Amino acid sequence: MNNIILIGMPGAGKSTVGVVLAKVLGYQFIDSDLLIQEQEQRLLKDIIEEEGIEGFIQIENKVNSKINVSHSIIATGGSVIYGEEAMEHLREIGTVIYIKLSYETLEDRLGNIKQRGVVLKEGQNLLGLYNERCPLYQKYAHVIVDAENMDVENAVEEIVRLINTKQ
Ligand SMILES: Nc1ncnc2c1ncn2[C@@H]1O[C@H](COP(=O)(O)OP(=O)(O)O)[C@@H](O)[C@H]1O
Ligand SMILES: O=C(O)C1=C[C@@H](OP(=O)(O)O)[C@@H](O)[C@H](O)C1
Numbered sequence: 001m002n003n004i005i006l007i008g009m010p011g012a013g014k015s016t017v018g019v020v021l022a023k024v025l026g027y028q029f030i031d032s033d034l035l036i037q038e039q040e041q042r043l044l045k046d047i048i049e050e051e052g053i054e055g056f057i058q059i060e061n062k063v064n065s066k067i068n069v070s071h072s073i074i075a076t077g078g079s080v081i082y083g084e085e086a087m088e089h090l091r092e093i094g095t096v097i098y099i100k101l102s103y104e105t106l107e108d109r110l111g112n113i114k115q116r117g118v119v120l121k122e123g124q125n126l127l128g129l130y131n132e133r134c135p136l137y138q139k140y141a142h143v144i145v146d147a148e149n150m151d152v153e154n155a156v157e158e159i160v161r162l163i164n165t166k167q
């Protein structure tokens, strides 16, 4: 269905890069986080607080599994890769692009992840989360974009270049 799905760690730039990419390609833009909030009529932070991280992951999996669009850029939330059904669906409806950054860059960019409402297990820190998730982002990606040292415009250009190379 010709969609482009962005995955990666929180702070990787999925939402920021995604909206610019949509403009450049003339696609629609969808942010899974906003879809979840709309369908649940609750803020992400309230869902995480009220349902716990397992409950949030289930809701995120359900919402992403039902996305039915075409010619859209879909910026997912960083924890989407815990939902197997969602990832299989997203891989079927488009090209999954992993925006990859080093741990050091993410740490600089993120500040306090606890305030950001990231799905963190008890006692887990950003490095633990990074090491746990990187293999999953890699597993589900059709294309990996190394966005280290790239500003938003450079990242958009690189994604467009990789998509064109792939076709
Ligand atoms: N390529 C980039 N270079 C520097 N900062 C960026 C870049 N992309 C995004 N940012 C900044 O990083 C933060 C997180 O970006 P965001 O798009 O919300 O990431 P995500 O949706 O992947 O969690 C924002 O403050 C954003 O302005
Ligand atoms: O990685 C995570 O655990 C999360 C990332 C958030 O989205 P972004 O990746 O857009 O920040 C959001 O889905 C939720 O707060 C959980």
Ligand SMILES: [Mg+2]
Pocket: 014, 015, 016, 033, 075, 076, 077
């Ligand atoms: Mg986002």
